[in-house]
Amino acid sequence: MNVAEAVVLSTEPAYENAFVTWFASEALARRREPGQFVMVHCSSEGCDPFFARPFSYHRVDGDRFALLYTVVGRGTAWLARRQPGDRVRMYGPLGRGIRLPRDRANILLVGGGVGIAPLVDLAETAVSRGHQVVAMMGARTSAALLPPGAWPKEVEYVTVTEDGSAGLRGLVTEHVGAYLDWATKLYACGPAPMFAALADVLRGNSRRMRPEILMEERMPCGWGMCYGCAIFTRRGVKLCCKDGPRFPLFDVF
Ligand SMILES: Cc1cc2nc3c(=O)[nH]c(=O)nc-3n(C[C@H](O)[C@H](O)[C@H](O)COP(=O)(O)OP(=O)(O)OC[C@H]3O[C@@H](n4cnc5c(N)ncnc54)[C@H](O)[C@@H]3O)c2cc1C
Ligand code: FES
Numbered sequence: 001m002n003v004a005e006a007v008v009l010s011t012e013p014a015y016e017n018a019f020v021t022w023f024a025s026e027a028l029a030r031r032r033e034p035g036q037f038v039m040v041h042c043s044s045e046g047c048d049p050f051f052a053r054p055f056s057y058h059r060v061d062g063d064r065f066a067l068l069y070t071v072v073g074r075g076t077a078w079l080a081r082r083q084p085g086d087r088v089r090m091y092g093p094l095g096r097g098i099r100l101p102r103d104r105a106n107i108l109l110v111g112g113g114v115g116i117a118p119l120v121d122l123a124e125t126a127v128s129r130g131h132q133v134v135a136m137m138g139a140r141t142s143a144a145l146l147p148p149g150a151w152p153k154e155v156e157y158v159t160v161t162e163d164g165s166a167g168l169r170g171l172v173t174e175h176v177g178a179y180l181d182w183a184t185k186l187y188a189c190g191p192a193p194m195f196a197a198l199a200d201v202l203r204g205n206s207r208r209m210r211p212e213i214l215m216e217e218r219m220p221c222g223w224g225m226c227y228g229c230a231i232f233t234r235r236g237v238k239l240c241c242k243d244g245p246r247f248p249l250f251d252v253f
Pocket of ligand 1: 037049053054055056057067068069070071072073074075076077114117118215216217218219245
């Protein structure tokens with residue numbers, strides 16, 4: 001884990017209420033695994049808000065990295081106001097990231113809402129290693145979808161909206177079944193109800209692909225000191241920040 005002041009390169013709107021901020025920091029960008037995260041101090045000085053906020057690596061390019069986030073409270077609102085040249089205190093990379101299969105795989109990514117953030121980094125890494133990737137994103141409505149241009153061109157991007165305003169209609173987990181014969185590995189990130197629905201879909205004959213998820217529990221410290229992110233799993237109590245955020249789906253749901 002490194003502690004650094006990352007320099008803001010740009011902040012751009014990504015979709016409804018969501019932003020992408022690019023940072024420069026060799027210490028934070030190098031040697032991360034997809035699925036790992038950084039803890040961001042969302043205050044210019046002092047300690048308000050006191051706790052740093054966790055964000056997944058969304059994209060990494062050499063010494064630069066991007067975070068994709070929705071504005072939900074004080075920390076994310078502060079982040080969205082950062083201008084090029086601003087310095088932001090962070091520490092990372094943290095947590096257990098994703099180890100892609102060694103052999104070429106057909107990888108299905110399933111993202112709910114801003115849970116899509118780490119799946120873009122994962123897709124870019126997977127494509128660069130020769131894997132086939134289908135990425136599915138579920139959102140409430142078309143304005144809340146990540147634009148197709150955010151993905152590498154090799155990725156097939158499938159969108160699902162609850163109101164049917166773009167892509168398929170319904171919940172993303174209702175459409176996962178169409179890809180299960182094709183997929184040999186599945187990774188997902190999103191809210192807990194999405195994971196529970198995914199487990200119901202996969203519980204039958206799709207256990208063989210050993211689906212893995214990235215959990216987004218509240219994380220006050222991010223590195224195993226406060227026990228604020230403890231979750232119950234089939235292998236006992238685990239810390240989401242240190243033992244995760246990657247977990248086998250069926251260990252938790
Ligand atoms: C490992 C990890 C990776 C994450 N990656 C991303 C990411 O890439 N992009 C992104 O937008 N968000 C991500 N999150 C969630 C992000 O950390 C929170 O949205 C952020 O801390 C909110 O800070 P805030 O000060 O703006 O909001 P607060 O004022 O702290 O809270 C505002 C609202 O958001 C809710 N909230 C806060 N944290 C969480 C959480 N972890 N899960 C669900 N609801 C929460 C609160 O209950 C409250 O209703 C991640 C969380 C974890 C644990
Ligand atoms: S966030 Fe403190 S132990 Fe996990």
